[in-house]
Amino acid sequence: xxxxxxxxxxxxxxxxxxxxxxxxxxxxxxxxxxxxxxxxxxxxxxxxxxxxxxxxxxxxxxxxxxxxxxxxxxxxxxxxxxxxxxxxxxxxxxxxxxxxxxxxxxxxxxxxxxxxxxxxxxxxxxxxxxxxxxxxxxxxxxxxxxxxxxxxxxxxxxxxxxxxxxxxxxxxxxxxxxxxxxxxxxxxxxxxxxxxxxxxxxxxxxxxxxxxxxxxxxxxxxxxxxxxxxxxxxxxxxxxxxxxxxxxxxxxxxxxxxxxxxxxxxxxxxxxxxxxxxxxxxxxxxxxxxxxxxxxxxxxxxxxxxxxx
Amino acid sequence: xxxxxxxxxxxxxxxxxxxxxxxxxxxxxxxxxxxxxxxxxxxxxxxxxxxxxxxxxxxxxxxxxxxxxxxxxxxxxxxxxxxxxxxxxxxxxxxxxxxxxxxxxxxxxxxxxxxxxxxxxxxxxxxxxxxxxxxxxxxxxxxxxxxxxxxxxxxxxxxxxxxxxxxxxxxxxxxxxxxxxxxxxxxxxxxxxxxxxxxxxxxxxxxxxxxxxxxxxxxxxxxxxxxxxxxxxxxxxxxxxxxxxxxxxxxxxxxxxxxxxxxxxxxxxxxxxxxxxxxxxxxxxxxxxxxxxxxxxxxxxxxxxxxxxxxxxxxxxxxxxxxxxxxxxxxxxxxxxxxxxxxxxxxxxxxxxxxxxxxxxxxxxxxxxxxxxxxxxxxxxxxxxxxxxxxxxxxxxxxxxxxxxxxxxxxxxxxxxxxxxxxxxxxxxxxxxxxxxxxxxxxxxx
Numbered sequence: 001x002x003x004x005x006x007x008x009x010x011x012x013x014x015x016x017x018x019x020x021x022x023x024x025x026x027x028x029x030x031x032x033x034x035x036x037x038x039x040x041x042x043x044x045x046x047x048x049x050x051x052x053x054x055x056x057x058x059x060x061x062x063x064x065x066x067x068x069x070x071x072x073x074x075x076x077x078x079x080x081x082x083x084x085x086x087x088x089x090x091x092x093x094x095x096x097x098x099x100x101x102x103x104x105x106x107x108x109x110x111x112x113x114x115x116x117x118x119x120x121x122x123x124x125x126x127x128x129x130x131x132x133x134x135x136x137x138x139x140x141x142x143x144x145x146x147x148x149x150x151x152x153x154x155x156x157x158x159x160x161x162x163x164x165x166x167x168x169x170x171x172x173x174x175x176x177x178x179x180x181x182x183x184x185x186x187x188x189x190x191x192x193x194x195x196x197x198x199x200x201x202x203x204x205x206x207x208x209x210x211x212x213x214x215x216x217x218x219x220x221x222x223x224x225x226x227x228x229x230x231x232x233x234x235x236x237x238x239x240x241x242x243x244x245x246x247x248x249x250x251x252x253x254x255x256x257x258x259x260x261x262x263x264x265x266x267x268x269x270x271x272x273x274x275x276x277x278x279x280x281x282x283x284x285x286x287x288x289x290x291x292x293x294x295x296x297x298x299x300x301x302x303x304x305x306x307x308x309x
Numbered sequence: 310x311x312x313x314x315x316x317x318x319x320x321x322x323x324x325x326x327x328x329x330x331x332x333x334x335x336x337x338x339x340x341x342x343x344x345x346x347x348x349x350x351x352x353x354x355x356x357x358x359x360x361x362x363x364x365x366x367x368x369x370x371x372x373x374x375x376x377x378x379x380x381x382x383x384x385x386x387x388x389x390x391x392x393x394x395x396x397x398x399x400x401x402x403x404x405x406x407x408x409x410x411x412x413x414x415x416x417x418x419x420x421x422x423x424x425x426x427x428x429x430x431x432x433x434x435x436x437x438x439x440x441x442x443x444x445x446x447x448x449x450x451x452x453x454x455x456x457x458x459x460x461x462x463x464x465x466x467x468x469x470x471x472x473x474x475x476x477x478x479x480x481x482x483x484x485x486x487x488x489x490x491x492x493x494x495x496x497x498x499x500x501x502x503x504x505x506x507x508x509x510x511x512x513x514x515x516x517x518x519x520x521x522x523x524x525x526x527x528x529x530x531x532x533x534x535x536x537x538x539x540x541x542x543x544x545x546x547x548x549x550x551x552x553x554x555x556x557x558x559x560x561x562x563x564x565x566x567x568x569x570x571x572x573x574x575x576x577x578x579x580x581x582x583x584x585x586x587x588x589x590x591x592x593x594x595x596x597x598x599x600x601x602x603x604x605x606x607x608x609x610x611x612x613x614x615x616x617x618x619x620x621x622x623x624x625x626x627x628x629x630x631x632x633x634x635x636x637x638x639x640x641x642x643x644x645x646x647x648x649x650x651x652x653x654x655x656x657x658x659x660x661x662x663x664x665x666x667x668x669x670x671x672x673x674x675x676x677x678x679x680x681x682x683x684x685x686x687x688x689x690x691x692x693x694x695x696x697x698x699x700x701x702x703x704x705x706x707x708x709x710x711x712x713x714x715x716x717x718x719x720x721x722x723x724x725x726x727x728x729x730x731x732x733x734x735x736x737x738x739x740x741x742x743x744x745x746x747x748x749x750x751x752x753x754x755x
Contacts, residue, residue, distance in 0.1 A: 060754075060755060061754055061755055062418075062755065074751070074754060077751075078747075078751055079744065079747060080748070146568070146570040146571075146573045146574055146578055147568065147570070147578060147581055147582055147585070147587065148581065148585075162569075164569055164570040164573070166570065166573035167569060167570025167571070167572050167573040168570075168572075172573065252573065253519075253520060253521070253575065254520065255519055255520050255572065255573055256519070256572035256573050256730060257572065257727045257730050257731060258727070268387075269721070269722070272387055272390050272391060272394060273387060273390065273721045274717065274718045274721045274722060275394075275411070275412075275415040275717060275718075275721075276718070276754075277394065279754075
């Protein structure tokens with residue numbers, strides 16, 4: 001009886017060893033182990049703060065009492081909050097649409113350049129995207145400066161009136177969107193250029209034989225082939241633009257009279273400058289469902305097309 | 310394998326030997342016998358002003374045998390506010406920190422009471438004004454000590470020549486160097502008239518209406534001079550009052566004589582306005598004058614820092630004190646208090662004022678007549694009236710009628726300037742008041 005039991009245990013230990021060995025030989029295990037430092041780093045720097053901000057959002061102003069969803073209830077009654085929601089949507093959607101359009105057309109122009117001279121154009125067009133935005137926005141601030149705008153100096157020289165780029169709400173909104181488009185369009189351009197290069201030339205040849213016009217080739221060949229990359233790029237840019245902080249902070253700091261605030265700058269204003277960290281956390285968390293929903297819809301669409309293919 | 314045996318007798322013998330050596334050794338007072346102290350001061354924007362503070366700290370550290378570590382934390386990008394928030398959350402960091410105006414009230418429950426040293430300092434250096442008490446005390450206790458570095462009055466800094474030429478006002482005669490002001494006629498109406506004339510002459514007053522502190526401080530002083538409060542001491546919203554309406558009407562008249570884009574101004578805009586020679590007056594501590602002295606000496610020669618115009622309810626000047634506070638989780642509170650006493654002595658305050666070229670302002674009544682302010686030039690005496698030596702104006706901070714935690718939000722959200730801009734841009738008075746009332750109601754959230 002005793003022998004039999006020992007024997008069974010011996011067999012099970014012997015059987016486990018090769019399986020553990022096999023486990024460590026699997027590509028997926030090796031990949032997981034190699035990614036583990038990054039997973040830990042992301043957990044530490046992203047997951048922990050995310051959950052901590054969820055916790056903060058449920059506390060009262062002095063962070064001594066649990067108030068559940070009380071902060072959100074309070075926010076939803078604020079006129080300024082809804083103005084910030086409206087402005088964030090306007091800012092992100094307008095900027096992403098323009099970035100996508102400009103990126104798309106510029107990618108086509110660059111694609112049409114003979115490959116010999118294309119590299120320098122690609123390099124030059126990427127410059128706005130590789131400069132840290134806080135720095136380039138500072139240069140834009142000087143161009144728009146309330147008293148010393150370089151643009152206004154030129155306008156005055158040619159006999160035109162000056163424009164209050166940052167002093168008037170509409171011009172200020174235009175300015176922050178313009179800088180965001182200037183900064184982000186090269187990213188779209190490079191992604192679309194890569195997509196364009198991967199469209200098989202035979203498809204265009206076949207379309208040409210069928211007598212397709214330029215517009216028909218674009219509509220029936222290029223766009224369907226680029227749909228996935230367009231979706232991914234738009235999603236990625238939408239997330240980044242919604243969460244934008246530096247451009248608005250440097251250029252207008254949310255002014256004049258709060259009319260350029262977006263979620264991140266408003267959250268900073270409430271949380272850090274006004275000392276209401278829970279309310280600031282609530283404002284920043286408000287982005288989460290909007291971006292989450294966008295991601296679900298866009299990724300589901302991509303998945304569907306992938307399955308159809 | 311050899312085994313070592315530790316016997317009871319052996320341990321006792323060893324312990325006895327160690328104790329004997331310890332007791333027999335002479336007491337040696339080490340270089341840092343009084344422990345360590347980590348302090349975080351505000352990183353001054355006047356070049357070399359930090360050196361004056363470092364020197365004072367090192368003198369104290371050498372005398373008290375404390376190992377001191379000093380960090381200068383910039384207010385650029387609100388890094389000081391982020392540091393305060395992080396240390397308060399972590400309950401760890403520096404022992405002593407520099408706290409901007411509203412922060413002591415905000416962090417009151419994490420700050421060590423300093424009644425013991427403040428009582429002595431007031432006895433020694435004279436009393437502090439009501440604004441310092443309002444900001445530095447909580448629940449009847451002093452929670453911070455007013456700091457000299459960073460504290461400032463943001464009164465008018467005027468172009469002597471332009472104001473005389475275009476508005477017929479001799480500001481030096483009104484505020485003579487070395488003598489009491491003769492400024493009875495310097496009131497809100499005279500100010501408005503001068504603003505109009507300078508605007509017509511193409512050198513408008515540069516008064517910001519943005520969301521940063523220079524703009525809000527000016528608006529606060531103007532509101533105070535009309536007796537306009539947004540929230541009262543009990544936390545009741547009192548926006549819809551006649552004084553508030555009068556202040557907004559005054560601002561509406563004033564804004565038409567200011568540069569078109571003042572709603573977008575930040576704290577650098579007014580300095581640039583004055584130094585470039587474009588304007589006749591700004592509201593600022595003498596930093597604009599100091600920059601002009603370096604970059605545009607011909608303009609600096611024409612600048613005069615002086616008092617605010619009086620309103621129907623008095624002459625209020627925008628005052629923004631800085632504080633030094635000790636965290637209640639500090640590991641060396643006695644050393645921190647000792648350092649604060651050292652830095653608040655008359656000699657230290659005078660040295661700090663000199664190191665900042667007259668920019669810094671001690672909050673104690675006996676410290677308003679240092680020779681730096683009397684002698685700085687050009688022109689000689691330009692800073693004489695900066696520290697309010699004749700106590701002819703009330704040093705105030707925006708929204709100080711409200712409890713500090715509500716006032717801090719009115720201030721940081723720039724409610725007075727936003728009200729002024731909204732109304733000046735054509736929004737009906739009652740709509741502006743409704744908006745402000747709704748905002749203020751939200752600030753009373755606990």
